[in-house]
Amino acid sequence: MSVTITKPVQRRPRFHPLEVSTVDRLTDDAVAVAFAVPEELTGAFAFTPGQHLTVKRGEVRRSYSICSTPMELRERGRLRIGVRQVPGGSFSSYAISDLKPGDTVEVLPPLGQFTTDLDPLRRKHYAGIVAGSGITPVLSLVATALAVEPHSRFTLIYGNRYSRSVMFAEELADLKDRYPDRLHLIHVLSREPRDAELLSGRLDRARLRALFGTLVEPSTVDEWFLCGPFGMVMDAKAVLKDQPGKVHTELFHVEDTPPPPARDTDEEAGETEVTVRLDGRETSFPMRRDERVLLAALKVRPELPYACQGGVCSTCRAKVVDGEVRMAHNYALESDELAAGYVLTCQSSPVTDRLTVDYDA
Template identity: 50%
Template sequence: MFHPLRVSDVERLTDDAVAVTFAVPPELREAFRHTPGQHIALRRTARGEEIRRTYSICAPATADPVLRVGIRLVEGGEFSTYALKELTVGDTVEVMEPTGRFVLEPRSGRFAAVVGGSGITPVLSIAASLLARVPDARFCLIRSDRTVASTMFLDEVADLKDRYPDRFQLVTAISREEQQAGLGSGRLDRERLTGLLPALLPVADVDAWFLCGPLGLVAGAERALRGLGVPRGRIHQEIFHVDDAVDATATVTTAAARTPARSTLTATLDGRSGNWPVQEGESLLETVLRSRSDAPYACKGGVCGTCRAFLVSGEVRMDRNFALEPEETEAGYVLACQSHPATAEVELDFDR
C-alpha cells in the first residue's frame, strides 16, 4: 500500500547521489517499521505515466522508524534524475510500505557482506541494527567503489568503525584509483575474493553472507563463496543493477519455452480473486494490472521481488530472475513481472 509522505531532508552524499528522508506520521509508524535490509518503492507521475522505483532503507531499524534511502543517479533514470535535481524538503512522494527478504533479524553470531556501489544501502541498515542491538555480534564489511569521491555513506560507515572497533571490520577496495591504505586498486572478482576472504576472516564460521550491488559483483562473490565451501543457505543476494544485455538463459525458468494459443490467469490479491485472458506478449503482472491497479510491483525488471507470487497451478516461463532465492523458486514462487503462461490455465496467489 502507498502513502503520501513529506520529504523532511535531502542530503547530498556525492556528486551523483543523495540521501532522502521521509517524515513518518504517528499513525503510520507501525506500517513503516522495517526489518533491517528491507526496501520501499517510490511512486510519481510524469507526463501522464506512472513511475515506480525501489530503494533500500539505509537507516537502522528502531522502534520509532526513520525512513531514509540512498538514491544514486542512473543515466536516463526518470526517478533518480528527479530526486537529484528537483526533489526538495516539503515535497510529497507516494511511498509503499517496506518489503523485501534480503534481511537480517539481529541475533548473536558472525556476519559478513560484500557490496558494490549503492549496494551499501541495505547492508548499512543491517550492520548498524545488528551491532547496536546484539552486544556479542560481529560484522565484516567488504565494499567496492569506483573512486573515494563516489563512495556513498562514508561518514556513516566510519562511525560504525569508531563505535564498534572490536566488532566491526571494514575492508575497502577502490577500482579506479590507487589508495594509500586498504586493498590495491581493481575489481573484486571471483578470483580476487577467493584469495582475499580466507585472509580476512574464518569463512566457515560466518553465519550469513549478504551480497549486494551490480550483478557481476554479486555473481562473482557467490561463486567465490561456494568454491570456499559456504552452503547455499548462508548466502543472501540482492541485485541493484542488471545490464539489459544479460542473457536471460542465465536465469531460472519454470517450464519449457512454449506459449499456448490462449491462456487464462486466475489471481488472488488481498483476499479477492479474479480471472482474465492473457493477451499476446504480456506478462502475468500486466494481465492483473489491466483490472487490478493495486497489484504489487516496482521495477518490472526481475530484480526487486515486489511482485513475487505463489504458482498455485499451471506452468509459467520466467524471462529472468534476479530476486528469488533458489529455495523460493523450488517452493513454487515466481516473479509475476517476468512470467508468461506455458499452459492454458495458470493460477497465482499474491497473498502467500
C-alpha cells in the same frame, strides 16, 4: 472477464504520501532522502534491515533500499533511503536535482528478503561484499546487527571507483568508531591507488580470493550479504560456493544479465485463462503465453503491486495455486519461496491452459 468476491483477507500494503524531512548529499551523484513517518503509520512501515521500499512519481515506480535502522523508525519516525543517479533515471534525477524537505512522495511500505533475524543472545560473524550503491541495505544491516547483537561482529568489503564516490562514508566511519573491535571495514577502490595493492582494483573473483587469503577468513562467516551490480554479485557467489555460511544476495542493476532461455514455440503460441487474486477479489481474463502475467493482469487490475519489472525487487511476488509458469529471470526469490510456489509475476509467462496466482498468499 469475470469477477468473484471471496472472503476478505489481510490487505496488501498501499502507497502512502510521506513528507520528505531531509535530503542529504552523499556524493556528486547520490543523496540520502529521509521521510517523516507519522505515528499512525509506523506499524505499516515497520521493516527489517536490508529491506527496500518503492516510491511512485506519476506512473514511474522505483525501489530503493533503506539505509536507516528499525530503531530510528520506532524512536524518531525516520525512514531513510539511498538514491544514486542512474542515466535517464526519472526518479533518481528528480531526487538529486529537485526533491527538498517538505515535499511529499508516494511510498509503498518495505518489502524484501535480503535480511536476517537478529537475536541479542547470538554470537555471529556477518560479512558483506558490496559495490557502489549496494552499500545502502548493508549499512542498515551493519548498524542494526551490531546494536542488537552485542556479541556479533561484521566484516564489510566495500568496492568503489574513487574515494569521492563512496556513499555513506561518514556513517561507516561513525560505526567504525562506535564498534572498533566488531566492525572490520575494508575499502577497495578500482580507479584510485591505495597503499596496499590488494585494495586497488575491481572486486572480481581474483581480488576476493586474495582478500580471503589475507584479510578475511571466510570459513568463520555465518551469513554473507552480497549487494551490487550483477557481475560483482555473481563473482562473489562463485567464490563463496564452497563456504559454509548462508549467502543472501540483492542485485541493483540487471542490464548485463544473460538473455532469457529459449522457449518452446508451441507453448508460446497458445492462450491461457488466468485468474489473479488480490485483496480477496478474483479476476479472470485470457492472455497469450508469450506475455508476462503482470503486464497482462495490470490491464484488468491496475492496482497490482510492482516496481522494477526486472526480477530484482520481488514487489510483484505472488503464489501459483493452479497451473504453471516459466520465469525468465529471478534475482529476488530464495529457494524456499520457489519451493512454496511463489513466483515473480513480472518475469512469469504461463505454460498451462489455466493459471491462478494469488497476490494475497
